[in-house]
Amino acid sequence: MTQHSDGHSEGTGMRTTAQDTRQPLLSVSGLRVERQGPGGPRTVVSGVGLEVAAGETVGVVGESGSGKSITMRAVLGLLPRGLTATGEVRYGDRDLLGLSERAWRRTVRGTEISMIMQDPFTMLNPIATCGDIIGASLRRHGGVTGRRALREESVRRLREVGIDDATVVDRYPFQMSGGMRQRVGIAAALAGDPRILIADEPTTALDVTTQREILSLIKRIQADRGMALILITHDLRVAFAMCDRLHVLYAGSVVESARAADIDAEPLHPYTNALLLAEPPVDRRVGEMVSIPGSVPAPDEVAGGCVFVSRCPWATDVCQDGTPPLLEITPGRWSACARLTAARTEMTRLRERAGQDLPFSDDTPEKQPVLSGVGISKVFTGAGGGPVHALDDVSVTVAQHESVGIVGESGSGKSTLARILVGLEKPTTGTIAIDGIPVTDWGRLSRSDLRRIRRTVQIVFQDPYSSLNPLRSVGWTLAEAITTHRPDAKNVGAEVERLLDEVGLAPAYAQKRPAALSGGMRQRVAIARALATRPKILICDESVSALDVSVQAQILNLLARLRDEHDLGYLFITHDLAVVRQVTERLYVMHRGRVVESGATAQVIDAPRAPYTIQLLASAPRAESAWLEGTGRRDD
The missing domain is CATH 3.40.50.300 (P-loop containing nucleotide triphosphate hydrolases)
Structure with missing residues (x-):
């Protein structure tokens, strides 16, 4: 991370630490995404950075509107029309942001870095069979040719994602369940044998049983291939179970970055703390759910101050006096909170109080239906x-x-x-x-x-x-x-x-x-x-x-x-x-x-x-x- 003289920071502070000495496959620094419009450019993502090494799982978490998916689309050169990215996205010795679309398709996207989307139904071509979908990736990225060879390899790829029925290659997406469609989407994304897989909310639309199976499948394939994984999710429970390290995004900026286990034990930013408190417990019923008032603002609405200031219970005037830099609090732990020292004890008390919340009485008198x-x-x-x-x-x-x-x-x-x-x-x-x-x-x-x-x-x-x-x-x-x-x-x-x-x-x-x-x-x-x-x-x-x-x-x-x-x-x-x-x-x-x-x-x-x-x-x-x-x- 580059620390500027004005106190602002560039990137997330993602450095290798004593816990992680692996060299990064992908390094992102100072990534900024803007939307071009008649009133001038509007900020969507501001100064995001991250690193991921071979075999490592990095999580990107935050609410809708925080910039998670746009950040990863910028990394993969898939920004929608009207959005532009600046900064640096290094893969090996190349800065990917400078690539042409032809170079993206031929040398990076699908072969080195691939992506699976949130909704498998919209991700898959509805008028193509599963074999055609996987076969297209195999031809483009795997060099497989010939109808018979493509079919045999497609069947093998389906087995890798847990589909042993060879006839599935002849089915269309609408003929399958959501879990099976997601398995096919994973097989297609892995057809080019990428070194990095980006998974954008891959199980949000699935029930808990299928969600667990798909995430377990992704982790198994990752381990078998030694592949790096970047997981985008708004579910902290999933992030803690899946990831080695986490980046917490809010309003287009990284507000906290650390090992997943460290954040689970003690979040060091009020926003992360609030997300943890909002998770509903399954072991008891509480009197009232902890919620964060308001909604995520646009980055330009909170420029020049802490991005979380409008929703933070510990905010004071100092929080609006310049953007708090992302600082290393302890080795490998980064937080962008100007009042962390004052808020840290109270955040711990809130979590302890939530864990001791008295059960809610759910006794109700019987009534006529x-x-x-x-x-x-x-x-x-x-x-x-x-x-x-x-x-x-x-x-x-x-x-x-x-x-x-x-x-x-x-x-x-x-x-x-x-x-x-x-x-x-x-x-x-x-x-x-x-x-x-x-x-x-x-x-x-x-x-x-x-x-x-x-x-x-x-x-x-x-x-x-x-x-x-x-x-x-x-x-x-x-x-x-x-x-x-x-x-x-x-x-x-x-x-x-x-x-x-x-x-x-x-x-x-x-x-x-x-x-x-x-x-x-x-x-x-x-x-x-x-x-x-x-x-x-x-x-x-x-x-x-x-x-x-x-x-x-x-x-x-x-x-x-x-x-x-x-x-x-x-x-x-x-x-x-x-x-x-x-x-x-x-x-x-x-x-x-x-x-x-x-x-x-x-x-x-x-x-x-x-x-x-x-x-x-x-x-x-x-x-x-x-x-x-x-x-x-x-x-x-």
């Missing part, structure tokens, strides 16, 4: 014409002010059940009642009953962006929800402001469109729209699974407050046991369309009886490398 489903089954017709049993004799109940969880991995039938309960799918067999009205056949409901049901139960989906009209303002969306379900509503504008206030958004957000909002803000709008009918029950279908841990904590706290204020009941669908522990009193565990265990949430999690529940708990991310061990392959 508002939503009930009995003996629900759903049979679809499969690709080959045969039956696919998505649900098999499933029964659930939810009362007002009760919070009930449904947990299970992808394919367990959770979302199918939710869609049936709100009338988006029709059950094959079974009965459903909402607020005392039988609703198994929605087509036979009277208009008044249908209106009553819609005002009783609402659903909040996983992806708020796809569930909101991108062409309409937030205010228009909320007003439509109000007038659709309550045609006699008076002063709709005031009602829109009330809904925004209930979910913690200012009235000015009514004028914004979804694209102008962060993921957490969009989810708040989706919740506000569901509240427009003044429902008794909210079904939350993976509604926090795609959010950063700090934003997730904000939304969970919001849902808890709304529950008390409106006497709401929740049916909370998730694959995250730590989240379900925080928000529910009763729990159903689903596997392959059946409920395999149910009961009080604490009892199911603390003393599971079903083998599948035990397996699910073992798969929940833990901040230790042992979490990755002992994972066997399943049929995806």
